[in-house]
Amino acid sequence: MQLMKKGFILTALILISIGIKSQPSRQWTLNECIQYALENNITLKKSKLAKQSATEGLKQAKADLLPNISLSTNQSVGYRPWTDMGISTVTNGTVATSVKKTYYNGSYGLNLNWTVWNGNRNINNIKLNRITEEQAELDTETNSNIIQEEIAKLYIQILYMKEAITVANQSYAVSVKNEERGRELVEVGKMSKADLAQLTAQRASDKYTLVNAESNLANYKLQLKQLLELTGNDDFDIHTPEISDEDALTDIPQLQSIYESALVLRPEIRKSILSIEAGNTNLSIAKAGYMPTISITGGGGTSSTSMTSKNWGTQLKTNFDASVGATISIPISDNRKTKTAISKAKIEQAESMLDLEDKKKQIYYTIDSYWLDATTNQQKFIAAIDDVRSEEASYELLSEQFELGMKNIIELMSGKTNLINARYNKLQSKYMAILNIQLLNFYKGDKIDI
Template sequence: MNLKRLITATFCLFAVFGSIMAQDAKQTIKPSQWTLQSCIDYALKQNITIKQNRVTAASTKIDVLEAKAARQPGLSFSTDQSLANRPFQQSASTVNGSNIVSTSSKTTYTGNYGLNASMTLYNGGKIQKNIQLQQLNSKIADLSVSSSEKSIEESITKIYVQILYAAETIKTDESALNLSEAELSRAKQMFKAGSLNKADVAQFESQVSTDKYQLVSDQATLANYKLQLKQLLELDGDEEMNLAIPDLATIDVLSPLPSKSQVFMAAVNNRPEIESKKLSIDVSDLNIRIAKAAYLPTVSLTGGLSTYNVSGSDYGFMKQLKNAWSNTIGINVSIPILDKRATKSSIQRAQLAKQTSELELQDQQKTLYKTIEGFWLDANSAQQQYVAAKEKMKSSQISFDLIQEQFNLGLKNIIELLTQKNTLNTSQQEMLQAKYMAILNTQLLKYYQGDKISL
């Protein structure tokens, strides 16, 4: 019956393990198109920092099991085999326990065997407190995993939004370049017709070169952001990434902002770095109690079995072991009296460590509030800038269209045309920058509030 249960349990274990491995393999398949969520999901499985923290967390689970095992008795077997040679004696005597064995052999052999057990009955509660301590350390390690996951998710979001901004900037650059090339083509025609001189054509050529340079520069920026994203996902730098470009409307830019206090109160309750600092204070409390336990006595139970055999005896090996068999049991009590201030120093160090943990919690909360306040201020400012930049871009576009018509009629010169064109390009860039700054910081505010990032 026991064998049947063992086989069944083993089969179930392999089935579960196989299911987990299959699920893990399925989840790490690279998507055909990378959305923000697919990037996050992939990074949570593949990022090396997260994997390292998971290994550390798994190690703390072993520490918990080891701490619990301290309540169990210890058992050990010992033996020693010795050979003695007395070349100048006429006879030899071997003393083992209360037996004296006389032999004419100058070489004697002795074997001792023992089985010893010990168990701590009381040590001021150190064992139970240490179990609680290791359990807290395990929770802190799990929170470290969660913290690294959130950090990676935040970093990916920032880079992904930068990629969206760079991609839309490139579209603006391409439109500007197409317009400049069209203007250059028209300028060449006007030059042939005698409406423009060669210097005017050269200025249009210079504008085309400037727009090409800006396009190449922004393409390099986009490539750099993609490389940073690949590094977070542990992908090869040469690997192609088909990134999904979501259609973000004005409502995504100007969505209502939660108050700073609301976000902070929610973040204090859900951010793993805050919970970790709180648990560190609990760890310090336990360390203080463990240090104080050194003032209390320690009581342990000991027991053992022992026997021996010697050469030159009239009895055989098994008979000697039986005759020499001995059982022992005892209680050991250790009461601390003076320890050269070791316990008192340990208590004081533990108390100071608690103060440090409390200060670290305060500092972490302060840093958290500062981060949230920064997100809120940047989001609020970017939303206002977006509204203003959008109006500025409309006005710049109207002004450029009018000046372009006047230039074609010969009422405006080339300097006025190119100046207004650059003003239009600048307003477009300002609007895009404000747009994506508002989107990023709004999403991060919601994320710190406990909501999921969605683009």
């Protein structure tokens, strides 16, 4: 009975293990990859923290408009070993004098310091910190766009490699079949061993191509997995959507319209525009160095001591005093510091304007590159469709003629190579056209959706 029980438990564990292993791994869609990366990518998380830091800087700049108020107190104990001064008290007509060598002092104060006007430096500092906060937000958006583009590129590469592996498998299967047929022909004396050796070499070459394609697929999956910040040894795979030839033949957006949209929407451009605003604000802050500063100070305080017969409350009342005042500080000479700050602010303005022009050119070059790749690959794809049909018909005819002894092994292998290359060219141009069209739409403001 005990043996049967153990056997039942072991069988159950084996079935559970088989069930777990047989569960298919998750297949990630492009949208799932993008959403997961936007939530978990470390670079994006750092960008969001930088935004929070900039927000704190803005809060501090606003708080600098308020007065500084501080409360202070000092408590001390003193010792006079050789003093002959004391406190005299009268009790029932009798004067008593006590000399205390140890005494206690206390002071209490409330102070206020408020910069009323400093050439609008505080106001402009708020503007500058608000711009910094907006730029930090745009940095996050820029990193988000970069990650989405990289995910789309890797996703398309994986889809391409999956189909390329299918082609490589078909090519390898044909090579194996040709080699087997060649062995049969050698046995009956209709093919030389030299020709068979070429078929064997072709089969080995196709096997190498297949293994290399599988290696590239694994590498692209690893890159995508790392971009998603995924860890562990779990299998990673993507969902293979239904992609038709029409997807590669969709209309390509106009180059100029994409560029005009990108100038409005892309965060890199908006950040550069904000940098120009920041330069103007820094210039105003620098010019404030020539302006006077007006501040108000005030305070009140009191004290107490044990060297008097008055009680503590009375001392605080009688010793209380308060003051208020205004200070005007007019700069006369600051060793050229203000002039240098103004010159540097103007240089910063010029640099920001050049940076904006540079960003516009980079955006244009990127869009132009995507547009050219989309147009070229779409034209290549159209040509490749006809090329594949032609090569398939040609190879089929070559195979029949080879079987009849009308074509030699060199012509057969050449026809097969041409067919495989045509299929690869068709796949590559198809997926590259789809990728670049998607990226063009992304720069226009649309979502990447494959």
